[in-house]
Amino acid sequence: MVGDIKTGPASAGPIFDFGARVTAVLCGTVLTGLVLLVCTEAFLRGVFNYSLGFAEEVTGYCVVFLTFFGASLALRGRAMFQVHFLLDNWPEGTRKWLVRIFALIAIAICILLAWKTKDLTLSSFSRGKFAPTVLRTPLWIPQIVPPLGFSVLGFFLVEQFLLTFSTTRSDT
Template sequence: MQEQYDQGPASAGPIFEATERLTRLATGAVLVALVTLVCGEAFLRGAFNYSLGFAEELTGYAVVMLTFFGASLALRQGSLFHVHFVFDALSESARIWLTRVFAAFALIICVVLAWKTKDLMLSSLVREKFAPTVLRTPLWIPQMLMPLGFAMIGVFICEKFLLTFDRFKD
């Protein structure tokens, strides 16, 4: 049974595979930038007693992005919201229906959260709110990460749901 988890995720089609590749590329780039920024800030503080001033703000935004997009990738890999020893003990039919019920509830939650966080982002955009920081970042920019993150999680939840039907299986 373990070899099932070592083969990588099942796919419901090339759109989901391309979405995963794009998500991995984006999270990888942000992770490299985050590590570079943190190491650069630590070096400058230690060696020259100088701070960039904006590093903390940008690392916060990067962590939020990595959390959402990383969760979506973990969901696709089957390692998020999944207790293998319980799930593996169920019959195939029970697994399919449990996956469908989970996907339906999780998708509803993702849609509601994406909608509400989109409203928050649009409110900040319309009201021209800025972060009270050195960069004075327009708040809608980092707030945009939330609805995008929930949408990405929703995409892979949809894939999990589709994979419960025979026509999408290998």
């Protein structure tokens, strides 16, 4: 099996394992901070009728971060939705080519989206834009998450593409 609990996800090399570890640590840290912030906000509102004021803004940023980086880990762990009843009916060689084509198209889309969202981030940075919120967060800070997220997703798509050339795997 490709990525069961005992062996973990298939790997195309140590650079991808390191990237996955870094991504997992970042996701775990952000998720822990998110849970602490939400619990603190709920406690303060329930017990003292007091709000931190910035909790909604920061939790929104955390959710976006977790969406991008969590999707990257799900892709690597082969936990994304797939149309198995179609894919499994194809011969192994055809299936590998379908996965390769999908990976190449998805990599191209990730590059395009990373490039365009990077442009938005740089525009906000150069113009000194701030969020109209309590924290007045410089917009480039939350806007840097999408280009980084698309880059990490593309990184793991490259790994999936490389894995299709592996002879030790029986399924892709």
